[in-house]
Amino acid sequence: MRIPFTKMHGLGNDFVVLDARTQELPRISGSIAKAIADRRQGIGCDQLILLEPSESCDFRMRIFNADGGEVEACGNAARAVALLHGEPARVETAGGQIALSPADGGATVDMGTPRFDWEAIPLAYAMDTAAMPLAWEELGNPMAVNVGNPHAIFFVDDADAVDLATLGPQIEHDPVFPERVNVNVASVVGEDHLKLRVWERGAGLTRACGTGACATAMAAMKRGLVGRTATVTLPGGDLVIEWDTDNRIQMTGPATEAFRGTFEWDEFA
Structure with a gap:
């Protein structure tokens, strides 16, 4: 056939x-x-x-x-x-x-509403998802967000300097994430502008991750690093993420x- x-x-x-x-x-x-x-x-x-x-x-x-x-x-x-x-x-x-x-x-894709509570991520046990008290070598205190799938977001000075090929699978398979997790490392590179690399759960390093861009923008907005609309630059190009007044995520890109x-x-x- x-x-x-x-x-x-x-x-x-x-x-x-x-x-x-x-x-x-x-x-x-x-x-x-x-x-x-x-x-x-x-x-x-x-x-x-x-x-x-x-x-x-x-x-x-x-x-x-x-x-x-x-x-x-x-x-x-x-x-x-x-x-x-x-x-x-x-x-x-x-x-x-x-x-x-x-x-x-x-x-443009309406990706729904972000979820920040630990059970929705999900995590293995209760903790503050805004700054999780965990670390893997130089990556620490991530924020966890579910945007239809689970993400851990680390904000660093230089996203390119992180050995994500090594740390990504360690974090993805950590028992604290019972359904595994997508691993995001991001840097603020300008006003309402983020640079992002993603280790995708089950796929590894990819040139772009739309849900990763959404989750990272939500985390940056919650932490006051960017406004309600931000450009996220991935190795493959740019996405524009908006957190609208109805609490929904709007993602626009090619x-x-x-x-x-x-x-x-x-x-x-």
Whole structure:
């Protein structure tokens, strides 16, 4: 059975998108998602995105990381899907409903409301999520935010100087984060301007992380480091994050369709 796919990216964070809204596809397992994501023997991507019918929204978006694990949210993928869908839509995700509004070359995504209480992150036990009394080598006192998925944010003088390839997996798998965590290191580089690098849970270092940009902006706003609208510069480019008056996160940025193709299902099953 040959399956059509669309290869897309948001600021270099890349996706294979499968559309099961109008055609029935075989069941996606973690092992199949991992095989498709493999950059040497598969199609190659940071995340596999599956679009399905939804009873509560216009459609459902499921997200599988490169390690095969299914996760709750992906902001860059949401912009890519908005571009692919081509019109405003409400979308069901495991992290809650989001709203997409495509624009020329990208989209604005209503990512919902941030959650700061320890049980919503979730953490293994109660603590102050605004400045967690924890440290991993030079990284300490992070803020924890859930924006559909869990994030720990560290503010440092120079985000580029942190050995995130080493510290990222240590923090991601620390028992204090029972569902693991995305690890963000950020620096304030100007008025309402942040520089960010992210170790993504289940994907590792990527060129951009939309939910990471949202979580980091929320943390910076809560700490008074930036105003209610901020530009977040990632290795792949810029996102604009606004915390609106309804307590909702608005993320705006580009997305790109790279190419379309088909693959033989049995090669990955």
